[in-house]
Amino acid sequence: MEQPQQRLTRQTKENLSSTSSSSRILDASARARRTQKFLESLEQDNFHDDPTEPSSSFDPTLTQEQIAKSLSNISAFGYSRHSKGLILESDEPTTTTTTSNSSNKRRKIQFKYDVFKTRFRKNLQTLLDEELGSNGEKSNDEKNYFTIVAKPSKYPSIKLCSVCGFLSQYTCQICGNLYCSLKCLDIHKDTRCLKFTV
Amino acid sequence: MTTKPIFVVDNGAYMSKSKMNTTDKSKIIPNCIMKSKFYPRRTFIADQIDNECPNKTSLYYQLPFQKGYLVDWNIQKQVWDYLFGKIPFKTTGLLMTEPCMNLNFIRETMDQIFFEEYEVASFARYDPATLSAYQYEQDMKSNYVLVIDSGFSFTHIVPFYQGRKLFDGMTRIDVGGKLLTNQLKSVISYRQLVVMNETYIINELKENICYVSLDFQEDMKKARLPLSENSNSLDYILPDYNEIKQGYVQSSSTSTFNGNIADSSKKNLTKQQQQIVRMNVERFTIPEILFRPSIIGIDQAGIAESIYNSVEQLPEHIRPSLYNNILLTGGNCLFPNFKERLENELRSMIKDDYPIRITLPENPITYALNAGVTLTNSSDYINYCVTKREYDEHGVSICHRKFTDNP
Ligand SMILES: [Zn+2]
Ligand SMILES: [Zn+2]
Numbered sequence: 001m002e003q004p005q006q007r008l009t010r011q012t013k014e015n016l017s018s019t020s021s022s023s024r025i026l027d028a029s030a031r032a033r034r035t036q037k038f039l040e041s042l043e044q045d046n047f048h049d050d051p052t053e054p055s056s057s058f059d060p061t062l063t064q065e066q067i068a069k070s071l072s073n074i075s076a077f078g079y080s081r082h083s084k085g086l087i088l089e090s091d092e093p094t095t096t097t098t099t100s101n102s103s104n105k106r107r108k109i110q111f112k113y114d115v116f117k118t119r120f121r122k123n124l125q126t127l128l129d130e131e132l133g134s135n136g137e138k139s140n141d142e143k144n145y146f147t148i149v150a151k152p153s154k155y156p157s158i159k160l161c162s163v164c165g166f167l168s169q170y171t172c173q174i175c176g177n178l179y180c181s182l183k184c185l186d187i188h189k190d191t192r193c194l195k196f197t198v
Numbered sequence: 199m200t201t202k203p204i205f206v207v208d209n210g211a212y213m214s215k216s217k218m219n220t221t222d223k224s225k226i227i228p229n230c231i232m233k234s235k236f237y238p239r240r241t242f243i244a245d246q247i248d249n250e251c252p253n254k255t256s257l258y259y260q261l262p263f264q265k266g267y268l269v270d271w272n273i274q275k276q277v278w279d280y281l282f283g284k285i286p287f288k289t290t291g292l293l294m295t296e297p298c299m300n301l302n303f304i305r306e307t308m309d310q311i312f313f314e315e316y317e318v319a320s321f322a323r324y325d326p327a328t329l330s331a332y333q334y335e336q337d338m339k340s341n342y343v344l345v346i347d348s349g350f351s352f353t354h355i356v357p358f359y360q361g362r363k364l365f366d367g368m369t370r371i372d373v374g375g376k377l378l379t380n381q382l383k384s385v386i387s388y389r390q391l392v393v394m395n396e397t398y399i400i401n402e403l404k405e406n407i408c409y410v411s412l413d414f415q416e417d418m419k420k421a422r423l424p425l426s427e428n429s430n431s432l433d434y435i436l437p438d439y440n441e442i443k444q445g446y447v448q449s450s451s452t453s454t455f456n457g458n459i460a461d462s463s464k465k466n467l468t469k470q471q472q473q474i475v476r477m478n479v480e481r482f483t484i485p486e487i488l489f490r491p492s493i494i495g496i497d498q499a500g501i502a503e504s505i506y507n508s509v510e511q512l513p514e515h516i517r518p519s520l521y522n523n524i525l526l527t528g529g530n531c532l533f534p535n536f537k538e539r540l541e542n543e544l545r546s547m548i549k550d551d552y553p554i555r556i557t558l559p560e561n562p563i564t565y566a567l568n569a570g571v572t573l574t575n576s577s578d579y580i581n582y583c584v585t586k587r588e589y590d591e592h593g594v595s596i597c598h599r600k601f602t603d604n605p
Binding site: 150 | 264267270272303370371376383397418490491496499507
């Protein structure tokens with residue numbers, strides 16, 4: 001885990017490199033993409049690497065950097081206690097033995113079913129595509145995974161400040177996030193606004 | 199045939215709930231494999247994490263399910279092997295749940311694995327809502343039930359008539375416990391402490407202190423009050439797994455003392471080491487997502503409105519019977535006020551002369567499991583399951599036929 005100081009420096013660099021784009025205003029589709037990306041990040045099982053296999057990325061769909069960015073690792077109010085870097089890191093001595101590749105070789109289990117072999121494993125998107133295909137042949141009125149999804153609400157949404165979480169009335173002109181006060185808008189601009197867009 | 203013991207598993211994306219139908223002991227274990235940086239040489243399968251990994255910091259999760267559907271069979275098999283232990287499947291049947299609208303590939307793979315790999319004496323798979331409906335209709339002597347199953351991956355609304363799904367009224371809301379925990383991690387990380395890697399700890403926090411608001415505007419007002427008068431704000435001490443084994447709410451005597459944490463820290467040297475998060479609006483804005491997914495940008499109606507939409511899809515004469523037989527299952531129903539909020543919101547939407555009766559079972563998490571046990575002990579279970587002999591004769595086609603026609 002990098003130190004906050006380093007993180008700050010990296011942030012600043014990013015700011016500098018993206019000054020040209022910081023004046024742009026996100027259009028509706030960019031905002032929608034940003035929301036979608038955020039919602040996808042809420043499906044993640046982990047936001048860090050497998051501690052036993054430091055070099056391999058386990059989930060191929062995982063784009064660590066982007067997730068980390070979109071969720072923003074920066075504490076808005078800069079509470080001092082988070083400046084220790086990774087919080088909750090106990091002082092318990094970790095076994096710093098570098099696990100050699102040979103000894104760390106994962107136990108291979110032999111199954112007779114293809115699904116147990118990684119290359120035959122289908123991810124959910126593949127399965128859903130197949131399902132859509134097979135349902136396309138069936139009658140249209142049959143219910144399936146896709147058709148039972150809840151309809152949009154007909155009530156207006158409750159608007160919560162993206163910074164403090166209280167009710168908010170204002171929308172950031174640039175990115176569309178919500179804020180409740182000038183104070184929160186300032187924090188938003190310093191921490192999130194446009195910094196984590198695609 | 200039906201006198202054989204049956205092992206019943208409600209195979210959730212988060213927790214596996216199981217029970218032998220001949221005993222009273224149920225087993226609830228995480229349906230996943232976990233890794234800890236403190237033990238880099240091993241993995242923890244299911245509840246090994248409770249017994250063999252005292253430090254739950256930064257656990258790395260490998261879940262067999264993705265968005266509620268089984269996709270990683272390798273991980274799942276390891277948990278199943280661990281769970282099944284020495285169960286003699288030659289003489290034991292298996293009833294296992296599958297998600298609503300399970301995908302055909304997953305169904306067929308399950309059928310094959312259990313008959314050919316585990317060689318179970320008999321097998322049946324139904325979704326948890328179907329099992330719950332079976333139990334409810336029996337207990338309440340009702341022909342109708344509207345099952346709400348709000349779990350880890352999503353929330354389903356499934357109306358039943360005499361044990362059969364009324365497909366026109368089925369709805370899925372893509373909000374479940376996992377999303378709530380991740381959103382809570384995200385807001386705490388942004389506002390206070392970086393906890394993105396602390397799924398275990400923040401999930402525990404969520405279960406300990408979050409609640410469903412009964413009056414959102416009013417609760418917002420209360421949360422705005424200064425700390426000395428604010429009964430909503432709580433300081434929650436995160437576990438460090440050295441001295442603090444479990445997260446807890448700092449006693450009100452210290453937290454309401456002008457909120458002066460520094461003062462109390464003099465008495466206790468370890469206070470400085472403590473990681474504290476102050477939970478205020480988050481306590482009720484997180485569960486609020488179940489009722490208003492639009493808060494975080496999901497363009498779907500919440501639970502109450504979706505129930506209304508579901509029931510409105512069905513013939514008018516059966517609507518009162520459905521509103522009068524709502525059953526709550528799944529872990530999210532355990533948030534305080536969940537049932538009351540649902541009732542209030544439904545009341546404001548539907549006709550005054552429609553009665554509303556909502557049942558929150560004593561344990562909404564194990565309701566489907568116990569319902570499954572009831573089903574296996576019924577005299578006509580033979581019609582619900584496929585025996586090894588039937589499978590050998592007809593193959594997967596008989597599974598498809600029996601499990602979709604029934605009940
Ligand atoms: Zn604000
Ligand atoms: Zn902005």
